Amino acid sequence: MFAFFFLQTFSVALGDGQLSTWTDGLKRKDWHDYESIHKDAMRSGKGEQGKPYPLTEDENDDSVYRENGFNIFVSNNIALERSLPDIRHPK
Secondary structure, eight states: OOOOOOEEEOOOTTSSOEEEEETTSOEEEEOOOHHHHHHHHHOOSTTGGGOOOOOOTTTOOHHHHHHHSSOHHHHHHSOSSOOOOOOSOOO
16 A cells, blocks of 8 residues: 655744645654755856866866876866756755
């Protein structure tokens, strides 16, 4: 026997997330920080959102890559805390 549950969502002014009630009677909170998610999505720059770092001919030196296994020039020029796109399904 399969059980299907449907979600009924309503906002509660708790400031701790959105409270959701399912047809099974259990209440669940949405703990996503939507403000932070929006700020990360708006970030731009080299390496942000998982985009590649473009190199010019002068910057493209394979000798350091062969020695270390990564491009030290790119590593030094991208932010340590970069944003990545949210690949989860919206639901």
